[in-house]
Amino acid sequence: MHDHHHPHDHDHDHNGSELSPVEARVRALESILVEKGYVEPAALDAIIDTYETRIGPRNGARVVARAWSDPAYAQRLREDATAAIAELGFSGRQGEHMVAVFNDRDTHHVVVCTLCSCYPWPVLGLPPVWYKSAPYRSRVVIDPRSVLAEFGTRVPADKTIRVCDSTAEIRYLVIPERPPGTEGWSEQQLAELVTRDSMIGTGLPRSPQAA
Ligand code: FE
Numbered sequence: 001m002h003d004h005h006h007p008h009d010h011d012h013d014h015n016g017s018e019l020s021p022v023e024a025r026v027r028a029l030e031s032i033l034v035e036k037g038y039v040e041p042a043a044l045d046a047i048i049d050t051y052e053t054r055i056g057p058r059n060g061a062r063v064v065a066r067a068w069s070d071p072a073y074a075q076r077l078r079e080d081a082t083a084a085i086a087e088l089g090f091s092g093r094q095g096e097h098m099v100a101v102f103n104d105r106d107t108h109h110v111v112v113c114t115l116c117s118c119y120p121w122p123v124l125g126l127p128p129v130w131y132k133s134a135p136y137r138s139r140v141v142i143d144p145r146s147v148l149a150e151f152g153t154r155v156p157a158d159k160t161i162r163v164c165d166s167t168a169e170i171r172y173l174v175i176p177e178r179p180p181g182t183e184g185w186s187e188q189q190l191a192e193l194v195t196r197d198s199m200i201g202t203g204l205p206r207s208p209q210a211a
Helices: 021-035 041-069 071-079 081-087 134-142 144-150 187-191 196-200
Strands: 097-102 107-112 160-165 170-175
Touching: 021 041, 041 071, 041 170, 041 187, 041 196, 071 081, 071 097, 081 097, 097 107, 097 160, 107 134, 107 144, 107 170, 134 144, 134 160, 144 160, 170 196
Parallel strands: 097 170, 107 160
Antiparallel strands: none
């Protein structure tokens, strides 16, 4: 399962600890800029956090909210996710071959790239550090239920967990189940419930009570 053809143009981190050449250069540039007083490390962290958790995943959240609200859109998303996502204006590198996987009563999906860190940038932004880590990549395949429990996500025993391993081109977007108690909600309200992790499958949407 680890020998799939994987020729893509992002930084590979095959042992989970050693820096890639690009990462090493970024790290070196950062330390020079900090040393010279041009940037604040805290400001850089804030920018990265913005792309990881705020701007990036909000695109995916809009896709999910549309799918929850519009059955015809959900159907287009099932048939050709790349095109359906592009309808909302989200496309580009690492999002050329999108597949939407829908959670339902019987099945929960969780996404990994066992080989490196493939991630659907146009809809989720930058991948979180744990997504790229060797323990997540190896363990979620072997024992997804325990890994999800560590994220605080308990999947009922009678639900199948399907692990979607990103390949050379395919990037997955999990469409979580619409939370009960959201009848009549606008797409904008629904999007507020959609967390980044619920679109990777390591989490669930927020409950309407929490929102
Ligand atoms: Fe990869």
